[in-house]
């Protein structure tokens with residue numbers, strides 16, 4: 557019988573209304589099981605591991621990601637697949653982080669959650685949970701169909717490190733603007749094999765060191781020198797520069813000098829676009845040529861979430877600038893198109 561480990565971290569899926577505060581608060585897994593009697597009808601051997609305490613995903617952090625990675629490593633041989641129940645708010649960050657931490661995955665790690673609690677009549681939780689389990693259980697020629705970290709939400713399966721939460725109210729909460737979906741659930745579960753990672757040739761390996769010492773500088777017309785210097789002169793090791801269009805910034809002298817100073821002091825600066833679709837192309841316009849010359853790195857078409865996770869992963873390894881530059885220029889886990 558197919559064996560799947562459900563790791564329950566929290567999120568709306570298991571929340572209930574607190575009668576005192578009238579706010580949604582996380583509840584234990586029993587709440588979920590009670591509302592999905594269909595789980596017993598699935599022909600899988602399910603085991604549940606609950607986080608303690610259960611988290612609203614706004615409280616997710618690298619410590620929780622390490623815990624998730626450890627659970628998966630410890631139980632890797634015991635299960636055919638893993639389903640992580642997680643709040644949707646930071647699900648794309650967790651999926652991105654896990655994609656870097658879990659190298660050479662040969663089994664599915666499917667994150668899912670819901671926009672309405674499982675106890676609500678119109679809930680989207682049941683479909684998301686049941687199909688996520690089916691995806692985690694799907695095998696072809698004795699190997700997992702989707703050996704990667706992915707997000708299943710509202711009938712679509714996304715590569716985890718390509719996805720973003722783009723809507724806080726629609727059931728269709730996620731998108732993957734720069735990479736095709738991996739599968740779609742209709743009457744049949746259709747997998748798009750050309751876009752799914754291949755089974756790895758090397759053994760499974762887990763990386764636990766993450767360094768979150770990262771600053772973010774989101775540009776807007778009229779941004780002040782004070783606001784820019786506050787980041788470039790801070791003690792962060794890397795800066796994610798959120799730029800216009802295909803990677804463009806103001807060409808004001810004070811701005812380029814501020815970035816150059818940060819690079820001279822050893823900081824890594826990665827340029828990603830504020831546009832959700834498309835890629836950074838340094839040097840395409842004069843307004844990004846100077847960035848390229850001074851050593852700002854291109855984040856190509858990476859999501860903000862994947863850029864943060866990749867930097868945490870690379871900084872955590874204590875890599876030199878040259879090593880980080882080389883890793884930023886190529887895709888490590890299918891997180892960017894280069």
Ligand code: ASP
Pocket residue numbers: 566567568569611612613614642643644645646669670671
């Ligand atoms: N605030 C919730 C969370 O991220 C929202 C959700 O689950 O959709 O935990």
